[in-house]
Amino acid sequence: LHREFLRAGAEVLQTMTFYASDDKLATVGLAGKVDDINRDAVRIAREVASEGDALVAGNLSLTWAYLPEDPSSSDRVRALFDRQLRDQLEAGPPDFWIGETFSYLGEAPLFAERAKATGLPVMVTMSFEQQEPRSYEGQTPGECAKRLAETGADIVGVNCLNGPEQQLRIATQMREAVDGVFVASQ
Numbered sequence: 196l197h198r199e200f201l202r203a204g205a206e207v208l209q210t211m212t213f214y215a216s217d218d219k220l221a222t223v224g225l226a227g228k229v230d231d232i233n234r235d236a237v238r239i240a241r242e243v244a245s246e247g248d249a250l251v252a253g254n255l256s257l258t259w260a261y262l263p264e265d266p267s268s269s270d271r272v273r274a275l276f277d278r279q280l281r282d283q284l285e286a287g288p289p290d291f292w293i294g295e296t297f298s299y300l301g302e303a304p305l306f307a308e309r310a311k312a313t314g315l316p317v318m319v320t321m322s323f324e325q326q327e328p329r330s331y332e333g334q335t336p337g338e339c340a341k342r343l344a345e346t347g348a349d350i351v352g353v354n355c356l357n358g359p360e361q362q363l364r365i366a367t368q369m370r371e372a373v374d375g376v377f378v379a380s381q
Contacts, residue, residue, distance in 0.1 A: 197243035208244050209254040209293060210236040210283060216275045218260055233282035241287055252318070253289035255279050255310075261302035263332060269305055276309040284313060291316040295381065296355050298322050300330040300339050304346040311347040318350035319343045320381055323357065328365050336365045337372030344376045352379030 197208050214220070215232050225232070240251045258275045262268040276294075283289055292315055294306035303319050310317040321330060321339050328336050336353065343351040351373060353365040366380040 197240055198246070201243055201247045201249055205249055207250045207252050208240045209252045210240045210289065212236045212254050212279065212283070213256045213295070216255075216258055216279055218258060218275065229278065230282050233279050234286035237283045237286035237289055240289075250290040251287060252291055252293045253280070253283040253287065253315075254293050254295065255306060256294070256296050257298065257302060261299050261305070263299060263301050269301075272302060272305050273309055276306055280309060280313055288313075288315065291318065291349075293318045293320070295320045296322045298324065298331045300332050300334050300342060303339070303343055307343060307346040307348045316349040317347065318352065318377075318379055319346075319348045320352040320354040320379060322355045323353065323365060328357075328361070328368075336368040340369035340372045340376070340378070344373045348376065350377040350379050352381065354379075354381035 200208055212233050217226050217229050220226050220229055237253060244251050255276060258272050260268055260275060261272045292310040294310060297303035303321060307317055307319050330339055340351045351369055353362055362380050366378055370378045
């Protein structure tokens with residue numbers, strides 16, 4: 196797939212590590228493969244990227260372990276992110292990080308915090324399920340963008356769950372809310 200993306204003109208190859216954390220891989224019987232999957236994904240993406248002129252983005256996603264009503268869940272989420280980040284760094288490192296599909300604004304900054312600690316650039320995107328877009332805690336896309344920028348994200352944005360018309364409206368709200376930070380729409 197990475198070669199197909201490269202042939203199609205992709206400038207960034209994302210590691211195929213969406214949901215590659217202990218909890219999610221356990222649901223399909225692969226919890227013991229977390230480290231191998233994360234390392235191999237970076238190695239494969241890096242190998243293909245070297246065949247062209249593409250960057251490699253280490254990819255992480257929401258964990259499903261974040262519970263806003265349980266403050267101790269933040270430590271569990273940090274540990275899940277740290278493991279994936281460590282594995283991907285050991286195998287690569289990637290050129291930058293993408294954390295994506297966060298619906299809880301409380302979880303997204305945890306990713307940004309842990310990823311920024313690696314010294315690599317960080318992109319964080321939110322997903323909004325409602326017709327009138329809000330994070331699960333109720334923040335607007337602009338408020339989410341501000342918070343993520345304050346946390347140190349180099350790129351903030353939106354991805355998944357909506358069509359192009361709604362994505363553009365959300366990305367525009369984010370763009371209007373932040374200065375000096377790039378805005379992405381996946």
